[in-house]
Amino acid sequence: MMNRAITINDTDNLGVALTDLKKGEEIELGQYKVTLQHDIPAKHKFALHDLAVGGEMFMYGLVVGTAKEPIAAGAPITVANTAHKATEFSDKATAEFHWTAPDVSRFENRTFMGYHREDGQVGTDNIWLVFPLVFCENRNILTLKKAFESALGYTSGDTYQELAHALVQKHQAGEAFDTATLQKVAAEPKKEVFENVKIKFITHQAGCGGTREDSDTLCRLLAGYLKNPNVAGATVLSLGCQNAQVSVLQDAIKDKSGELTKPLLIFDQQETGTETDLIENAMKATFKELIEANKLKREPAPLSKLTIGLECGGSDGFSGISANPTLGHVSDMIAAMGGKAILAEFPELCGVEQELINRTKNPAHATKFINLMRSYAKAAEDAGSGFDMNPSPGNIKDGLITDAMKSAGAAKKGGSSPIVDVLDYTEYAETPGFSLLCTPGNDVESTTGLVGSGANVVLFTTGLGTPTGNPIAPILKVSSNTKLAERMPDIIDINAGEVIEGKKSIPEMAEEMLEQVIKIASGEVESKAVKMGHEDFIPWKRGVSL
Incomplete structure (x- = not known):
């Protein structure tokens, strides 16, 4: 049977409503027995004893606030009557720590089917990642995304696109329509070209124009994505003049992984020349690597x-x-x-x-x-x-x-x-x-x-x-x-x-x-x-x- 209210820790002086409670209800929680002064919606808290101004509120055995005004037992805890206060802490441990591990016998010798990497990590997915070093390359990333997702069978069956077409067709035909009655018809999904690898695309608003610390941090973050076992390899687009230089990314990779054992394709637009050459070179090289990445299969x-x-x-x-x-x-x-x-x-x-x-x-x-x-x-x-x-x-x-x-x-x-x-x-x-x-x-x-x-x-x-x-x-x-x-x-x-x-x-x-x-x-x-x-x-x- 579901309780109507609870306390979480024996030392708590706030009750939590598990369902909507009505004014006048009598609630008994541990040592406390209170009559509610107001309706208390589910999820909200109420005082279990009278609180004077400055009186500390406890949940989970911790201080979670103080009373800004007198609060009667059974009254709700609100923004108006509560001020933030947190439990203070010491620079050192204040209690000896002991841990009893949970029973995991049900999961002994259990496995999952993952993608094994050379560094010993195991991925839950096998993804070829495409990302820019700077926001200036976002448009080119989206161009690659549109081209690859269409060709690889990712984009068919867009129900919202079908709905938009239906709305336009009704309007152009001069017909009245009730959007609630329009059918969202999805096209037959295409079969994806690759069974064991997916291609994913990242865009962002960083890499230049901010502080060097921000661009360096971006490169360290992206190096972590390259190291993540879910990633098979990556295609990187660089403009060339940004703060987040290719060399900064490469240094971040070495700091995390030593020598990267995954394929990494890097294309620099200013060095390449035309946008067409950049996109075509990136597409050809990426497709070749997708073929290789698709050879990896899940293993226990x-x-x-x-x-x-x-x-x-x-x-x-x-x-x-x-x-x-x-x-x-x-x-x-x-x-x-x-x-x-x-x-x-x-x-x-x-x-x-x-x-x-x-x-x-x-x-x-x-x-x-x-x-x-x-x-x-x-x-x-x-x-x-x-x-x-x-x-x-x-x-x-x-x-x-x-x-x-x-x-x-x-x-x-x-x-x-x-x-x-x-x-x-x-x-x-x-x-x-x-x-x-x-x-x-x-x-x-x-x-x-x-x-x-x-x-x-x-x-x-x-x-x-x-x-x-x-x-x-x-x-x-x-x-x-x-x-x-x-x-x-x-x-x-x-x-x-x-x-x-x-x-x-x-x-x-x-x-x-x-x-x-x-x-x-x-x-x-x-x-x-x-x-x-x-x-x-x-x-x-x-x-x-x-």
Whole structure:
């Protein structure tokens, strides 16, 4: 039977409504018994005892805010009556850390069917990547995209194009039309030319005109994409005069990989001459490499070869109770099996720093984490912002009132295993186990960074619905609530709302999720983001992006 409200930790003094609650209802949670002073919508919080001005609010056992005005027991927690406050942290561990790994016996000796690379990594896909070193080449990238996707059988059956044609035809014939009755007729899909390789295209607005740091960072990010095991090789277009020089990219590749063992085709427009020659040369050479890349086939690989990126976007008041803890359990399972899991979004770790510091095995990694967090927070404050401004209007509307409240739930994606490494943006995950990666909370910038640091699958939780994907790594969307899964089935892969409804436990949900990851990683099914063609890529310019 579904509970109507819960507390998450025994020390919490805020209750969470799991369903719409009515004024006058009596709610009993642990030591507290309160009569609601107002209606409390599902996902929102209410006080379990009277709070004086400045009184601290606790969720997940952490401080998540203070009262700006007296708040009576049973009253809702709102933006108007709550101020941001986060749990402070020390430069060193404050508690001894012990971890009990989850039971992974169900997955012993399990494998996924992946693409094995010379460096020992295994891809969940086999992608030839085409990208520019500078935004000046975006038009040429799109020219290549249009030509290849049409010839290789990727673009048939565009239902929206069919709808547009139907609308125009009705208008030109002078016929009245009701858009609701127009049929969206898809053409018969073409058979794709290559069975074992896909071609994907990236564009961006970077590479020149900004700081040299930004262009250098772009090259390190792209070098990470080249190293990612999902990539078979790449075609790179350079204008020639940009800050992001070919030599900068090559140096970044050597720093990450030594000598790249994958084919890399580089074409310089100013050196080549005409645009026609550039495009034709790139197309001929790329097609030749596609033929070779298509010869590689999927083979069994242990689950230790998975690198799972952990992400959230469009979070709601249930994310930290259902979807995020489920990801955390998957993260722990992956770590227990010798795989890698990466948690990003540093603005959404505000208030949980001490818990993470206590989990860090190497004191040098703890120091690095503290320095990254403090420098990031200072940069935000210097720009007139701050982590406290991180929650979006959608977050607030659905129950995440302060950044500390949002962060406490977001951090649950990281489970409870030891932290084996702390990575700055563009650094690559090399150590088996659970790592932290410094990225913004911005969904696409963060996901872009996770894949550049080696994630070959990304688990992405959402409570409101976020239609984003990545060009080279499959992203599985995990809904925090059933209403979202039913309302937006085209983007949701897994419904963790069953945890809220009491139908599944977190471990049960996590095992179901890992089974789906194995299918996705093996190419047996496509994630919804892949089906929808969501292929977002936004490099972080290292300015203030929350």
